[in-house]
Amino acid sequence: ERRRPGVMMLLFSSMREQRVEVAPGAEEAARELPRQLEPPAVRRSRPGRPAVRAARRGWGASAGTGAAPLPGQRPQETHSGRRGRGRRADPVLESLLSLGDEPTTAQVRQAVSPILCRRPRVASTVFRVLAEKRHPGVMILLLECMRDRRVEVNTAHCSAMISACTKASQLEIATHGLGVTHQFRV
Structure with a gap:
């Protein structure tokens, strides 16, 4: 079956x-990326008793599970069972965002090294926020620091970096980032 060209292939065309130089191996990585990012097939089960009961009463399936705050309750008062998970990335994010748009590799390494070695999952949160704030240059430096520290890099990190580059219209950084992801064999 033939697929439509993805966003990355349109970017390359x-x-x-515009005669922009492309990093070696970047196009091959872009061709492989959509296949690697496809979600696995999900087996859907029949709705259980709580979902059926909620549907009969006219509620949503997530009623009573803490999905929405009660009237008069502030959203941060809800408890989802993951206590303090987002708080660990705050100091790292603050230090990375305070570096500005063009920090050096040493500055990024100094900002993330204390927590990145101890808690590598924090990197996913950091990448998500940096993508929202559109800091692709910092994201590439962070990927390189992760490579130097031998911290696992996955497709979520790489796709967040590439999407931040495309949103910020920085094609050169996107191609450099694709070359970096090719080095990770992601």
Whole structure:
């Protein structure tokens, strides 16, 4: 079956038209990326008793599970069972965002090294927030620091970095980032 060209392939075609130099191995990595990012097939089960009961009463399936705050209750007062998980990334994020748009590798390494070695899962939160704030240059430096520290890099990190580059219209950084992801064999 033949697929429509993905966003990355359209990016490469526009870069060829503008005669922008592409990093070696970047196009191959872009061709493999959509296949690697496809979600696995999910087996759907029949709704259980709570979902059926909620549907009969006209509630949503998530009623009573803490999905929405009660009237008069502030959203941060809800408890989802993951206590303090987002708080660990706050000091790292603050230090990374305070570095500005063009920090050096040493500055990024100094900002993330204390927590990145102890809690590598924090990197996912950091990448998500940096993508929202559109800091692709910092994300590439963070990927390189993770490579130097031998911290696992996955497709979520790489796709967040590439999408931040495309949103910020920084094609050169996107191609460099694809070359970096090719080095990780992601």
